[in-house]
Amino acid sequence: MEEDDQRELRLLLSSSTRTPSDAPKSSAGTDTSDHPLLDLNLSMSISTLQPSATEESHGYARSLQLLKQQTAEQIRLAAVENAYAEQIRELTRRELELAEQEFARAQLVWERAREEVKKAEKMKEIATRRINSACLEITCYSCHQRFRP
DSSP states (O other), X not given: OHHHHHHHHXXXXXXXXXXXXXXXXXXXXXXXXXXXXXXXXXXXXXXHHSOOHHHHXXXXXXXXXXXXHHHHHHHHHHHHHHHHHHHHHHHHXXXXXXXXXXXXXXXXXXXXXXXXHHHHHXXXXXXXXXXXXXXXXXXXXXXXXXXXX
């Protein structure tokens, strides 16, 4: 049974360290000197590559600090944009008030102009009536007939 375990271990070691083309044709003629042993130091060295708890906490603290700086910068930019938007709103409100005042003035000018046109039309009617009455009084010297427009 122990020999089967050793064979199985050799097969496992040979399959993990060699490619399938490197595998021996028969397992009966192989011995332990043909196969490299598992390097246990390599397995242990993986754990030494991982950062310690203090290094991890320092890395997290650095990441947190960078995140806080980025957040503070974004807040500052948002505040600047907000102030700019508020200034634009105030300017727009002032322009709207000026436009409303101009519109009110334009309406007054329009009303005055319309009243002036009405007055001019009335004056035209009065002048036309006077001309018509004056025309009725005009007579022709040669025929003594009244002029008719």
